[in-house]
Amino acid sequence: MKKICFLICSYLCWTQAMGQQNPPVTGTIGVSYEGYHLWKEPSAWNGMNARRPANQFRFNINPVFHLGKNFTLPVNFNFLTNPVSFAGPYSGLKDQSLVQWISNPANSFGINPKYKWAELQLGTQYLKYSDLSTGDIGIFGAGIDLRPGAYRMKFFTGYSQQGINYYTGPPIVPGAYQRNHWMVQLGRESEGQYALLFNLAKGKDQLQSVSPALPGTPGEEGFVASLVGDVYSGKWFWRSEIARSYFTKDLSQPKTSTLDNSFKPFIEGRNSTMQDWAGKATMGRKSEKFDLSYTTRYTGAGFQTTGYPYLQQDKWDNTVNTRLALWKKKMNIVGSVGLRVNNLSKTTLKTKQFIGNANWTTQFNERLTMNLGYNNFGFTTASGTNPYGVKNVSTDISLSSSYNLPREKMMHMFSNSLNYSLYDERDVNTGLTTTNKSFTAMLAYTPAFFSSSLSPDISLVYFNNALPGFTNKLFTITTGLGFDAFKSKANFKTDLQYTLGKLSGYSANKNLQASLHMKYQLTKKLAWNVFLSGNHFRYGDELMPSAPDGTRYRETNYRTGLQYKF
Amino acid sequence: MKILFIGLLCICQATAFAQIATVLNLNKPSATLSEWARNTSTIVYIATNPDPMPRQVIIRTELKTTDGATVATKDLSQAEVFQLRDGNTIFSAKEVLPLHQMNFSGSYKSTLERTGKLPAGAYLLEVQLLNPTTLAPVSALQTRSFFLTAIQLPNLLMPVDKDSIDVLVASTVITFRWTPVTPRTAEQVYYRLQVFEILPFQQPLQALRGNQPLLDVEVRNQQQYYWRPQLALKTDTLPKKFIWTIQAMNGDRVPMGTDANAEARAEPFMFIIRKK
Numbered sequence: 001m002k003k004i005c006f007l008i009c010s011y012l013c014w015t016q017a018m019g020q021q022n023p024p025v026t027g028t029i030g031v032s033y034e035g036y037h038l039w040k041e042p043s044a045w046n047g048m049n050a051r052r053p054a055n056q057f058r059f060n061i062n063p064v065f066h067l068g069k070n071f072t073l074p075v076n077f078n079f080l081t082n083p084v085s086f087a088g089p090y091s092g093l094k095d096q097s098l099v100q101w102i103s104n105p106a107n108s109f110g111i112n113p114k115y116k117w118a119e120l121q122l123g124t125q126y127l128k129y130s131d132l133s134t135g136d137i138g139i140f141g142a143g144i145d146l147r148p149g150a151y152r153m154k155f156f157t158g159y160s161q162q163g164i165n166y167y168t169g170p171p172i173v174p175g176a177y178q179r180n181h182w183m184v185q186l187g188r189e190s191e192g193q194y195a196l197l198f199n200l201a202k203g204k205d206q207l208q209s210v211s212p213a214l215p216g217t218p219g220e221e222g223f224v225a226s227l228v229g230d231v232y233s234g235k236w237f238w239r240s241e242i243a244r245s246y247f248t249k250d251l252s253q254p255k256t257s258t259l260d261n262s263f264k265p266f267i268e269g270r271n272s273t274m275q276d277w278a279g280k281a282t283m284g285r286k287s288e289k290f291d292l293s294y295t296t297r298y299t300g301a302g303f304q305t306t307g308y309p310y311l312q313q314d315k316w317d318n319t320v321n322t323r324l325a326l327w328k329k330k331m332n333i334v335g336s337v338g339l340r341v342n343n344l345s346k347t348t349l350k351t352k353q354f355i356g357n358a359n360w361t362t363q364f365n366e367r368l369t370m371n372l373g374y375n376n377f378g379f380t381t382a383s384g385t386n387p388y389g390v391k392n393v394s395t396d397i398s399l400s401s402s403y404n405l406p407r408e409k410m411m412h413m414f415s416n417s418l419n420y421s422l423y424d425e426r427d428v429n430t431g432l433t434t435t436n437k438s439f440t441a442m443l444a445y446t447p448a449f450f451s452s453s454l455s456p457d458i459s460l461v462y463f464n465n466a467l468p469g470f471t472n473k474l475f476t477i478t479t480g481l482g483f484d485a486f487k488s489k490a491n492f493k494t495d496l497q498y499t500l501g502k503l504s505g506y507s508a509n510k511n512l513q514a515s516l517h518m519k520y521q522l523t524k525k526l527a528w529n530v531f532l533s534g535n536h537f538r539y540g541d542e543l544m545p546s547a548p549d550g551t552r553y554r555e556t557n558y559r560t561g562l563q564y565k566f
Numbered sequence: 567m568k569i570l571f572i573g574l575l576c577i578c579q580a581t582a583f584a585q586i587a588t589v590l591n592l593n594k595p596s597a598t599l600s601e602w603a604r605n606t607s608t609i610v611y612i613a614t615n616p617d618p619m620p621r622q623v624i625i626r627t628e629l630k631t632t633d634g635a636t637v638a639t640k641d642l643s644q645a646e647v648f649q650l651r652d653g654n655t656i657f658s659a660k661e662v663l664p665l666h667q668m669n670f671s672g673s674y675k676s677t678l679e680r681t682g683k684l685p686a687g688a689y690l691l692e693v694q695l696l697n698p699t700t701l702a703p704v705s706a707l708q709t710r711s712f713f714l715t716a717i718q719l720p721n722l723l724m725p726v727d728k729d730s731i732d733v734l735v736a737s738t739v740i741t742f743r744w745t746p747v748t749p750r751t752a753e754q755v756y757y758r759l760q761v762f763e764i765l766p767f768q769q770p771l772q773a774l775r776g777n778q779p780l781l782d783v784e785v786r787n788q789q790q791y792y793w794r795p796q797l798a799l800k801t802d803t804l805p806k807k808f809i810w811t812i813q814a815m816n817g818d819r820v821p822m823g824t825d826a827n828a829e830a831r832a833e834p835f836m837f838i839i840r841k842k
Contacts, residue, residue, distance in 0.1 A: 051780050060767050078767040086782065087760060087811075087829070088775035106776030108767075126769045136771045217828065218604065249682065253600055256666035258641070261679050271665035272600035274682040301681040301716075310771075310811070312719065312833045314681075340721075347597060347683040348716035349749045357726070377723045379745045385713075386750055392789065394723055394743055400732075400842070415842075417732065423743060423790055428750045436790060438741065442734050461738040465792060472792065476738040480800060495801040499738060499794070515798030533798035555796070 025566045027063040027074070032529070032561025034058070040553035047543065048553045057081040063566055070116045076124075079107035089161050089176030092169065100162045103140045119145040127156055129185050132243035132278050133199040133226045134307025139181050152197060154185040160306075163209025166217075175214040177205035181306065187228070195230040199243075202266060203306025207251060218250035222306040223267040237293075240281040247304040248273040276300030276313075284321075291323040295338075301345035314348075316341045319355065331362040351390075354378035367405065373398040386428040393424045413446040438465045453484035453491075471504040490520040507540035507549070525566070531559040586623070586650065587614040590693050590708035597683045597716035602659035609659040611693055613705065615650040622647050623695040623704060627663055632688040632711060638670040647698045662693055686715040717822055719830055720744040720757065720789070720812045725837040730805075732842040737799050742791045744832065747814045747822060754817040757785045761793070764807040770836055774809050784815075805840035 036052035061077040083106035085091045090104055102109060103124075110123035121127070121143045128135030141158015159180050166175035180203065187197035205219035226243035246263050250272040261269035269275075277300045284293025301314035319338030325331070335358035342351040356376040363369045375396040383389040400417035423436040444459035456479070463474040478497040485492060499511040515533035522528055538552040591610040595602060602608040615621055624645040629637040644667045648655070670678055677685055689712055695705035724743040725731060731740060747755050761781040764773040785791050799806065811834040814822045821830035 049782070050778075051782070052778055058765070062767065076767075083776055084778060085776055086779050087762075087813075087831070090775065104776060105772050108772070126772070136769075138769065138772055249598070250600055250604060253603060254664070254666050258666055258669055259675070259679050270600075271603065272598075272682065274680060276680045301683070302679075310829075310831055310833045312721065314716075314718070342718060345677060345681045345683070346685045347677065347681050347714075348686050348718055351718065351745075351748055353721065353745065375724070375726070377743075379721075379723075381748045390746055390748060390750060392745060396724075417735065419735075421741065425789070438792075440735060440739070442732070444734055459734045461735060463739050463792075474738055474794070478734070478737065478800065493801045495798060497737060497798075497800075501794070511794070511796060513796060513798050515801040517801040517803075531802060533801070535796045535798070537796065557798075 024066040025063050026066070028060065028563060028565050029063060030060045030561055030563035032058045032060075032559060032563075034557070034559045036558075037556045038553060039555075040551075042548065042551065045547050045551055047547060047551070048537075051555075052557060053082055053084060055082065058561075060563075071114070073111065073113045076108060076110040076112075079109065083107055089164060089174065092167070092171040092173040093164055094171075097162075100164065103159065103162050105138060105161075108138060109140075117147040117149075119147075121145060121156060125156065125158075127154075127183070129154065129183060129199045129201065129307075130197065130226055130228050130241055130243075131280060132241050132308075133224050133305065134181070134183050134201040136308045136310070137181070137306070141181070143183075150188045150190045152185055152187045152189050155183070157182045160203070163206065165210050166212075166214050174217060175210060176217070177207060177214065177219050178209035179203055179205050179220075179306065183307070192232055194232065195228055197228040199226045199228065200224070200266070201226075201305065201307050205251060213252075218252060218272070220306070221248040221251055221267060222246065222304060223263060224305045224307070225266075235285050235287050236283075237286060238281070238283045240279070242277070242279040243303070243305075244275065244277055245303045245305055246273060246275045247302070274302035274304070276302030276304075278303040289325045289329075291321070293321050295319050295321065298344075301343075301347055314342055314345055316344055327362070330364075332360070334359045349381045349389075351379065351381040353380075368401065368403050370401040371399070373400075383428070388426060388428050388431040390428060391424070391426040391433070393422075395422045396420070409450055411448045411450070413448060415442075415444045415446075417442045434468060436465065436467050438463070440464075453482070453488065455482040456480065469504075471502075473502045475500045486520070489522075490518055493517045501540075503540070503542050506542040509538060509540045509542065511535070511537045525564055527563045527565075529559070529561050529563065531557075533557045586621070586695055586705040587616070588612065588693070588695060588705045588708055590691070590710055592691060592710040592712050595712050595714065597686075597714050599663075599665060599678065599684065600682055602663060603665070606658040606660075609657070609662045609691075611657040611662050611708070613650055613655045613657070613695060615652055615655070618652050620652070621650045621704070622698050623650055624648070624698045624701075625657065625662055626692075626694045626696050626703075627668070628692040629663075629668075629684075630690040630692065632690055636671055637674045637684065637689065638668045640664075641667050641669055642696070642701060645698075663691075681716075683716055684714055688713050715749055717814075718748045719814055719822070720747060720832045722810070722812065722832050722835045723789075725810075725835065727835040727837075729835075729837045730842070731837055731839050733799050733804060733839050736795065736839045737797075738794065740793045740795060740837075742793060742810065744789050744812045746789050755787055755822070756815040756817070756819060757789065758813040758815060759783050759785060759791050759793075759810065760813065761808055761810045764809055764836070770807070770809045770834070774811065774834055780808075781810075784819075799839055805838050807836060807838050809834050809836050811835075 034056045038050045059079050063075055065073040083104045108124035110125055113120045124138050124140045126138045137160045139158040139160045143156025146153040161176050161179050163178040164176045167173035183201040185199050189195040202223045204221040207219045224245040228241045230239045246267045248270050253271040256271050261273040261275050280297040282295040297317045299313050299315055303313055317340045319336050321336040324333040338355040340353035358374045360372045377394040379392045381390040398419040402415040405412040419440040421438040424433050426433045441462045446457040459478045461476040465472040476499040480495045482493045495515045497513040501509040513535045518530040520528040535555040541549040543551050589612040593607050595608055627640040691710050694703055694707045697704050722744050760779040762773045762777045762779050764770055812832045814830045816822055
């Protein structure tokens, strides 16, 4: 902690010194603290757990140095003092080595010095080469991004996670192998005209990075090659990518010659290696008043990359999207309709998913604006071994409007929304469909005073969810007040929210929330932020008998921070 | 003397041709064939050598469809020779069905190369011990039928990716919907719904992999959840971005990840809470 404070102070002194020489520096630098406390009664009740770290310091150091006309040095240092993950390989890991802390996904340390068309990429980088090769994962390493004219030459290598040993807990640390990555992009691109880019990306787990080997977690290796081809001609456009992946799910399995799944020298096939295709293409026309496009996207059942770890496979999406602007752009209609088909590989049950949505917004005049929205999702599968297949249909209709009523000294602003939602689920054994109906209504009023910074508001929300034999009702009233103080250097926002919840057959639960936010502009460039909130929730008797009537919890959350804008 | 010699010869011959008793068990075979070798309980093949002398054998394995079409046969010229000692010897999928020694036929080979799986359907596994020299059977043919189908993880439905939700409604309730794990079985499925806030300066997946979830709840056998955020959103700095995902788990809370990823998490979606 002392080291970090020393580093920050040194950095601030240095930037101050740099400031005296008047170099152009843009960007921001900030530090913040967040505290959180959860109290519950009975204390042993496990229905509510802390959802923020008890104490957390966050540092955001993001200046961009401009030295001369052609040289820039962006710095991106964003880190926490106490990163704790709950998903992915770092979940549960508390005592981290310095290298693990630096490469923890919650932290990033990157600098990208750039001279004209040449950029050096150092530290943590989230590099998106394309939609099907690599892009989601932060990698700590080094690389280059060269763009002489229309040519593109990129290379990067590093690791996305450190080796983490398995720990039986509590909490259980599943562990992870160190995963190394390499990626290359070559091609030509001219923004708004064309792109022809060839991508190679590889990731491989280092089995020797942990000891002993992780139980139940095999080491993996993946390689993907993709070709991006985009063409823009006037109002018409074509964007496409085709990719082939090779992915080994278990590096401990023997190499194979009976299966044709190698792509040497990039990857050697094993019993657990699969190789498949993915592709996407969008074609359409774009103009000021009318857009129309068709998108198709196929991901093979064996397509997998280390650059997109949560990419879902074995699906083919087809969607048509449109946008229409009428009445001098005061009326906008946006809509899309599509169909997703799964299991083109025939390795599982065939599923179909219908997607349709439309949104219509019209500004009738300076006072009245209305919006109508419609969403529909349908999901069906074959019956398989069950008497009936899955059939889920979700339909949502919403209507919202806002009305402004100007007066001499103030403006009355009203807004409301209504939402009706149906969700049908078919039981695969009986064939009976259960309909889940939800209705939400919101009404808000905000008076705005022309000669005062006071901005009060009040809103009401009613929610009703009904299933056969069961209802869940919520009623919320919220009041807020915003105002300026200290010669308008400080802006305050306060809020009080009370919610009454009622499950059929049980007594009501009650929730009270209060919060305050202050932004104090200490100098033209330095702002001080404070956020305080309290949340008290008291259950009715709906938790009985596992928890007593009146079980309750209270959360307090406080944040404060300084943000300097260069 | 002559009678004694003939008697000994008869005993030796009887021993040489004595059948080796075998038992074949198949336990919840994964749709991904390479996973069979990782789990020693998927195939349990027990060979009992009745002789005091060790005997050498190879394992002949054949995969068929239930209507008799051949899916894969083991290349016996590559088959490993095992020495059976007196008593029981237990083999697992690693020895019985080594994929690098199996010759898959036609479309089954191309599907396996592409997906690591076989087409969904009913199959037969036939296993027999052979003499490595003569390839004569030394045990009875064991056959087990099984059904293969891959699991499809949930797809997220609502809020749709990059959807905007009005802060006044979101302060009261946010509805999440997703598709079920398919195929549906009698086994309980627990859907773990997690919502993470994407802090300023964070990438969406960085938030998922690095932050503490604001919501971490298990929903049994249902594909809908109403979340009351209780986050004092209205006074906080807006817009606020969130990323959410569903993790599918079985009754033992083990992720059902065989298809898309080992964590069995659905491809995450983002939503934004803003003042509309």
